[in-house]
Each structure stands twice: as structure tokens, then as C-alpha cells.
Amino acid sequence: MTTLQRPKDFFSDAEIEQLRQHSPWRSAYALLHCWGVIVATWVVVGIWTNPLTVLLGIFIIGARQLGLGVLSHDGAHFALSRNRKLNDWLSEWVLSRPFTSGTIYGYRKYHLQHHAFTQQPEDPDLHLSKPFPISKTSFRRKVWRDLSGQTGWKQYGAMFSDAFKGETTGQALKNGWRRFGPNIVINLFILAGFILAGKWYLYFLLWWVPALTWNRFVTRLRNIGEHAAVPDDNDRLRNTRTIEANWLERAFIAPYGVNYHLEHHLVVNAPWYNLKRAHQMLIEKGFLEQMEVQPNYKAMLAVAIEFLNEPGVLMRIAVVRADGSPLVTPIWFLHEAGSIYFTPREKSAWFACLRRDPRVSLCIDEQPLPYRKVIVEGAAELVFDVGADDQWRDLYQRTAQKYVGEQGAQAYVQNTIDQPRGLFKVVLDNAKVTSWRMPLETEDGMGIWHDRYYVPGTHFE
Template identity: 35%
Template sequence: MNTRVSVTELFSREEIKELTTASDLHGAWAIGSTWVVIAATFTSVAYYWEYAPIWAKVLMIAVALAILAGRQLCLAILMHDASHRSLFKAKLLNDVATDWLCARPIWNDLHKYRAHHMRHHAKTSLAEDPDLSLVAGFPVTKKSLLRKFTRDLTGLTGIKFLFGRLLMDLDILEWTVSNDQKRIPKNGKTLQDYATALFKNSSGAVISNAVIFGALWRVGHPKLYLLWPLAYTVPFPLFIRIRSMAEHAGMQTSHSALNNTRTTHAGPIARSFVAPIHVNYHQEHHLMAAVPYFKLPRMHDLLRERGFVIQPPTYFEVIHSLSKSENKTQNNDA
């Protein structure tokens, strides 16, 4: 295995200080602009719905779901950045504002995610990595990958995830964002205990989604709220899968982020749906997790100039490299 690289071998102390300085203004912009796009999407559907023919309505819904799912992923990435305390300088904004504005609306929990995610960074690509199941088995056959994408786009993956999250909130399964499912021992728990756990764990998501529904109801379009859970169930799992594949699938088992993590080139379409706020600079993130999102491109440029990283592949190239013909790899239909 390759040894872990020290950041002091890559950057000067002055560069490290500059790169790891967070900004409350940039954090507020990232969250605010995400919700502006979400609001604009709902507004556009509401405005054009009455005048659009049937075919245009179908197209409008498809586009709206893709945009909303892309922004849901953006909320997840903002939660991820806050888990590293790199989104805001202020702890209150990182731990409270981000939890309610980013994590809760997508049925997540910043504090539970932080505990889970820190283990991923400590054990990336190793057997103890809690996220290993998300990228295990790659490369797969093209048919296998197509089946995975089909499950994502037909809602099967999303429904499975929602059911799993419900069991986690009931304290039946251990909390995770990976595919591993571990039962929690009953230890004499009663129905009341499970109901209490559900109320405690789900109340934040219920409240935040009630606010979204209430805002749409207030402006006279409560039915539009259905687009929010539908986007979460259908396009969102596909975007999550592609993002996970690009970050770690097919990489070496190594202690070094230069070998166990991948940075991917993201054009405008990729940034809209699978790589919001520079999450595609994942190798840089694993090298120095305290670097806020808006400084990752500069960090990448410095590493390129010094010969530590190469020109990153596109998302299309990554997907192609991780899907082989039948005679080159065994089928993995996990």
C-alpha cells in the first residue's frame, strides 16, 4: 500500500493557512443560491403549467425533477462540507443553520452524518471504510451498470432508501448512508420506544418539509410539493450513484488520497446535477478536508503545477472505464 501523504510535503504553511480559511459569506451564498434555484424551479412550473400542452407538461416535469434532484444533491454536499466545519467560520452556522437548511429538508442529520463521514476519511478504501459498499465491485459489466441506472430511474433504489431511512429513524437499523444494513438489538424495546425514536429522529425532516409545503400552499400551489419527494426518489439516487462512482470506484486500496480518491472534470451539465459546489475536486478534498469548496479549484491548480495530480477524466470517461464488456469482467449486480 502507498503511505499517507503529508500536506506539508505539498504546500507551504502559508498556503495551508490560506487554503483552509473558511468564509461565512461564501457559505451563505452557497446555501442561498441553492434555495433560489429551488424556488425558481417551483415558480417556473407554476407559471407555465396552465398554458403548456400535455407534451410540454411532461417535459417540464422531467426537467424540474432533474433540477430539484441536482439541488437536493447540492444540499447534501453543503451538509458534507459543514460536517468538516469548512462551510462557515461560525460554529452556529455550520452546526445549526446548515443542519436545518440543508440536511433536514433531504431527510438527513448533520451530526449523525459527521460521525459516519469522519470514519470514511480515516479509513478510505480500507476494509473499515463505512462507505466501501457504495463502490464495491467496480468495474462491472455494461449490462450490470445499466440495471443499476434503471433501478435508480424507476424509483426502486429511492423506495429502498426511504424504507431503510424509516427503519433507521425507528432505531431498528444503525444509521448509515451506505448500502450496509446492521440491525440494532431489540433489548426489550416496546412499541412506545420505537414511536419515541421515530418522533425524535424524523421530526426535523417533517418540520422542514412542512415549511416547504406551507410555502407552496401559501402561494396557491400545494400540489407542487409532490415534485420534491418525487425528485428525491427518482433522479436523486442516480446522481448520488454517479458521484460516488467518480469519487472512489475502481481506485487503489491505499492510505494515500493520491491513489484511493479521484478528481473528475466537471462541465456545466455535471456541475448542475452530479458535481455541485466543486465536489468533483474530491482528491483535493481528501488530501486536506478543511479546505472550503470555493478554494478547491485553486488547490487543484497548485497540485497540477507541482506535478502531484494529473488531468482529471470527465464523468463520461469515468463511467466508461468502470463498465466493461462481458468478457472483461464478472457481472456484479449489487
């Protein structure tokens, strides 16, 4: 485990004090800016109401709803105001209650546990990052659920359902009102404003539709960007991530410095407007090579979305013949539970090679950009020998389904059921695994290629 565990391992006392400095004017500006953008969008769309302005308004307001949460998050760290009572009042009543959040006290208690145990088993947010990396197919399904409102409907529905619980109807209403009463009252005032303007329907189109759709999507991107598929769960510079967002990403995805998450974890009560300075200081101190930094959200997703589980991707397996020469064969494979599974037929040449010498090299690569590849060097373990097919028929079915679909897999398994096979696996933790991908358009080529590939003094052109 790394010894760099405290802010003082990265910053001097004077620098930490500088990064923790509050600016009442900048905090006030952020609150006014966030609500100003929301209200201005309501006004503009109210005057020029058409499908295009409504759609743009959904994007803008969904991102600012995230902005309300980001600024409220600052309040959870007492980074909105030096006056703690004012800090908490602003966090709850100006930022949280107009949307769906509750008291700042409950969130603060929960969230500080995340900082105390980042990426450890005790981290209450670990469930957000643990499933990653995921496949493109899985990510597309999640995006569709977000943008179609399914995610929001499920999450907000569960939130309200949990709040309105009690042994009696009266108790349930009392509990629900205690949790959401202030939110409901504030939203009734917002709705009244739309009614007075003669645009009552825009309250739903430009407040709840963004909440159910774009806000859920950008919140997912935020969660993925912060901790998903990080290189080292125990390294403070690599168990969270900073994304150098461009202006468009800051406008629609990452408001108010939320992309500087690595720096936030190092100085948790630094206001959002000081995090960029913290990032620059770390670079000046020579920490950049150790930090998990991505140039934009597209590059971040390339890290968080793997292709090992994508349908149709073949694996090339290299085995050793009896005369010492290599034999390479493209095959189907299945990636599950940290292992690569494959199923040679009894009479195949590479099965005979594996029986004699279990050493293998595996190459899995994709055809389209960014041309990612994974290379595995290790030993194959015979899980089930020929004749035990019935014990792993379900795994065979899943492997076939990956390549020919559910219906095709059923037919394929049925038609090949009388062909004896063995089942092998390579445990990735026991093998040497390396990965690579082509640099994206916005990335420096040297950032992807290892230095050993370059003649000294040369660089990527």
C-alpha cells in the same frame, strides 16, 4: 505503500492555511444559491406547468438536493463558517433537515472514519466502491432502479423503518419522531406553501419525485466517481478521484465542487470553493501524472464499468504448439473471483497444448467504442481434469448463460453434457495484466497511449 500521506507532503503550511480560509460571503452565496435555484424552479414550474417544465424541474431539483448534501458535508468538516455553532446550525437546519438527513454530529462521526481509513478495510464507505468495476449490464440495471424510483423507495423506506422501531408502538413513534420529527415539520411548512399557491401536487412532483429518482442517480454517480475502481487504494493521489466536470455536469450532476474529491481528501477542511485552487496548485507542483483525474463523468464511467462480464464478448487464447508456433482460438470464458475460467473439450488442439505447456496469452476486447481491451500473460492452471465435470457443472452453466442466455444455456449444457471437458483458470494476480481503451472525444490522445508508442518529438494528432 506511498510515503505521501499528509497534506504537508503536497502543500506548504502557508498554502494549507490559504486553502482553509473561509469566506462568509461565499458560504452565504452557496446556501442562497442552492435554495434559490430550488425555489425559483418551483415558481417557474408553478406558473408554466407542463410535462416538459416538470421533467426539467425534476433534474434541476434532484441535483440541488445533492447540493444540499454537498454543502452539509462541508459543514461536517467545519468548512461552512468559522463559528462552529453557526456552522452546525446551518448544516443541520438549513441543509440537512429540510431533506432526509439527521443531526450533523452523527454524520460527522461516521464520515471522519472514512477519511481516516480511505479505501481500507475499516472504511465505512468501502461497500460503495468495493463492487467496482461492474459490467454495463449491471450498471444499466442500477440506473433503471434509480430513475424508476426503486432505489429511493428502498433506501428511504429502510431509513424510516429503522427510525420507527421500538418495543412498543409508543416507543417506536417516540424514536421515529426524535429522528424525523424536525424533518416532518419543515416539510409540512413546504407543503403548506404549495397548498397556498394552489399547486399542492407540485410538492410531490418537485420534491419527492426528484428525491426518489434523479437525486438517487446523481448520488450514485458521485459515489462511483469518488472512489470506485481507483488505481491504488494506498496512494493518496490515486485512491480517490477528481473529475474535471463541464458546466452541464456541474449544473445537473456535480454541484459545488464535489467533483474535486481528491483535493478534498488532501485538505479535508478546505471549503468547496477553494478546491479548484488546490487542484491547480497540485498541477503546478508537477503531481498531475500521479493523480487519478478524469476529464468528465463519461470518461469516469468508462473506467468504473468493465466489459469482462458483458454477454457475448469472446476471448482469444494463444497457446504454444509442440513445434513452438502459436495457436490462437476464440473461446467462451468466465471472469469470477479474480480469475479467468475456460473449458476446452478433451480432443481440442489447444487443450493438448495446455497440457504440454501452460503458458498462455489472453486477449479480451470489445467491438464498439471506446474499443477497450485487456491482455493477460500468464500460466493456466488445470482446476478439474476430464471426468470431473459434475464438480463444476454450475460454473459451466454460468459460462454458457453469458453467451446464449438462461434458457439457451440450459439446453446447451444438456446437449453437450456427454462431451468431456477440463476446467482451467488463470489467476489475474499471478499474471501480467494490461488494459487499454481508445481516448474519448474530450481526452487528449497522449493521455491514453503509452509514451513508448511514439517517436520522440511526435504526438497524437
